[in-house]
Amino acid sequence: MVLVEVFLQTLIAGVLLGGLYALIGIGMTLIMGVMKIINLAHGELMMISMYIAFWMYTLFGLDPYLSTFIAVPLLFFLGIGLQKFLINPVLKVDSILPENQVILTVGIGMVLANLATIFFKSDYRSTPVDYATDAFYLSDLWQNAPIELSVSVPWSVSFLCALAITLALWFFLARTDTGKSIRATAQDHDAAMLMCVNVKRMRVVTFGLG
Numbered sequence: 001m002v003l004v005e006v007f008l009q010t011l012i013a014g015v016l017l018g019g020l021y022a023l024i025g026i027g028m029t030l031i032m033g034v035m036k037i038i039n040l041a042h043g044e045l046m047m048i049s050m051y052i053a054f055w056m057y058t059l060f061g062l063d064p065y066l067s068t069f070i071a072v073p074l075l076f077f078l079g080i081g082l083q084k085f086l087i088n089p090v091l092k093v094d095s096i097l098p099e100n101q102v103i104l105t106v107g108i109g110m111v112l113a114n115l116a117t118i119f120f121k122s123d124y125r126s127t128p129v130d131y132a133t134d135a136f137y138l139s140d141l142w143q144n145a146p147i148e149l150s151v152s153v154p155w156s157v158s159f160l161c162a163l164a165i166t167l168a169l170w171f172f173l174a175r176t177d178t179g180k181s182i183r184a185t186a187q188d189h190d191a192a193m194l195m196c197v198n199v200k201r202m203r204v205v206t207f208g209l210g
Contacts, residue, residue: 004149012151019159023166030169033186033210035091035203037038037101039210041082043111047116050076064127065157077210082108083207088200129154169209182206 024046031039043157049071056067090101134153173179184192187200193199 005149008147009149012149013155016152016159019162020155023162026166026169029209030182031207034182034206035087037087037105039207040102040105041112042210044109044112044116045075045079046076046165048112051116051120052123054127056124057129064129065161068161079208079210080204083204087207088203091203178202178205 019086024042028042031037031042052071052074053064053067056062056070057064062070087104087134090104131153135150136153137151138147138149173183181192181197182202182205184195184197185199185206189199191203
C-alpha cells in the first residue's frame, strides 16, 4: 500500500508540473514551426518574466499570479523586438546557415543571463506567498480513503492556468484569421505569401506569442 501511495503521489505531482512544462514546450514548438529555428533563449526569456513577478511582489506586494497580466504583454513586446531587430535581419541573408541562426538565439540567451547576473546577482530568489505550501488531501473529499494523497494548491492553479492558455491558443490558431495565417506560414511560407499573408508580420507575432 505504501508503494501504491508513493506511485500515485508521484504521478499526481508529475501531471501537475508536466502541464506547466507542456505550456513552455508549446511556445518553443510554435516558434520552431513558423520560423524553422530553435529558440535557445526561451529559458532566459522565462527568467525575465520570473524576475518581473519577483519584483512586482517585492516592491508592490503583487501576487505572482496577478503579475502575469504585466509579464505577458511585456514579454510579448520584448519577443517582437528581438525578432524584428535581431533575428529577422539574419533570416534575410540566404548565405547564413540555419545553425548560425540558432547560435544567435544562444547569444541572446547568454546576454540576458549575464545581464541578470550583473543586475540581480546569483542569489536564490522566491516569492514567499502565504499559500506556497498549501495542499488539499484526498481525505477531505473521501472520509474513508484507503490512502492519503495530497495535491499542491499552487501547482494545481498553475496546471489549470496552463490548460486554459493552451485551449485559448488552440482556439486562436484554429478559429481566427491571424491564427490561420500563422499556420499557413508554418506549412509553406511561399504559398502563404501568394495568398497575401504578411509572412514577416506573422513571424514577429509568432515569436512574441512563443
